[in-house]
Amino acid sequence: AFWRMPCRTRSGLARIDPLVSNGTISQHVHAIHGSSGFSIDASFDELIAGSCTSCQVTQDKSSYWTPALYFQDASGQISLVDQVGGMLAYYLLYPNAGNTSLSAFPANFHMIAGNTNYRNFSYPVPDIQKSLWYEAPYNTQTFLEQAALGFNCLNYGKTPEGSLYRHFMPDKAYLDANCVDGIRLELMFPSCWDGQSFDIKDQKEHVAYPSQVMTGECPSGFPIRLPSLFYETIWNTYAFAGKSGQFLLSNGDPTGCGYHGDFMMGWDPTFLQDAVDQCTNPSGQIEDCPLFHIQAEDSNCSIDLPSALVSENVLGPMGSLPGNVPIVSGPGPASGATAGSPVTGAPPAPSSPAGPIPIPTLSYSAGKSLASTDTYIPGGIFAVSIPSTADMTTTSTPIA
Secondary structure (H helix, E strand, O other), rough: OOEEEEEOOOOOEEEOOOOEEEEEOOOOEEEEEEEOOOOOOOOOOHHHHHOOOOEEEEEOOOOEEEEOEEEOOOOOOOOOOOOEEEEEEEEEEEOOOOOOOOOOEEEOOOEEEEEEOOHHHHHOOOOHHHHHOOOOOOHHHHHHEEEEEEEEOOOOOOEOOOOOOOOOOOHHHHHHHHHOOEEEEEEEOOOOEEEOOOOOOOOOOEOOOOOEOOOOOOOOOOOOOEEEEEEEEEOOHHHHHHOEEEEEEEEOOOOOOOOOEEEEEOHHHHHHHHHHHHOOOHHHHHHOOOOOOOOOOOOOOOOOOOOOOOOOOOOOOOOOOOOOOOOOOOOOOOOOOOOOOOOOOOOOOOOOOOOEEEEEOOOOOOOOEOOOOOOOOOEEEEEOOOOOOOOOOOOEEHHH
């Protein structure tokens, strides 16, 4: 059982991150979706009080954000890659073994998935079979956090790849040759909660991944199972086919290993618990839940930018990433991200893209489709079937 929340348009594109850089300008640009109440110091109450949301269910005033994707050409000039169709946020309802119920996110809940400083994936490629994930080093949160990233090569003329199949960004030559419909960036969030109180400083400590990232057993000390939150965002990388250069996340990461995302809960907790309990149609369509009030797909909603960011160029072309974020290719981690500041004066001269990036390769592999009657399996994840920006990313058919 699940539902997928379409957020058809961004509510913002800016260096704002109230979880990591509360009250200040953040280090790098984020593609922001959800409540108009989002800001550099947003709180649960402010999200709830937002006048609108860029997501289709009006009761959802949550905020969802991830790094934006850029392209750096051979001369060093950097431009934003077009985002296709907004984003989808899946609410996957996987209870703990022996249980039939889940706990909704509580008021003031927030969490981060991924690590902005990672620049290397050092585990086997492709993944070993999940039956071995109960053994070291795969039974660690470090591995599960990296296995929760997906970079799905989109070609709607072929059977789709499975979600979370590839945990790093394919290089540009591979993207040009194979991914004619762009790339889908995927992110699975932890779904096991320790049940303890938390404040804005608690970004990850209060949550953990189950043993198989999306499904499996919660680790000791994290007994409460929450909805499994899964982000999908498509970027039109093929628009740059044939052009020399490299793709970069806005945090200066050309490998993809530092992809990450943030979530701030913005539902009325009682309403969300009702939705978790009742919106269990296997279609995953929000229209199949009578509790949801659905607004028009073309509804727009924007956040208010702080004055320091109103005039910042986040689209390009430009000689550096917004915030003058350094490009770090790895394999060692990037230095710790710190709060940013408004950029003043002329940007630095463009620098040419770095040499080959030390990331592994992983060829196309089709996901396995289930029989039409198999609409749900534990651990099932989802695959693209049609090039529709209206539906944006996926069908509701799980794959193995």
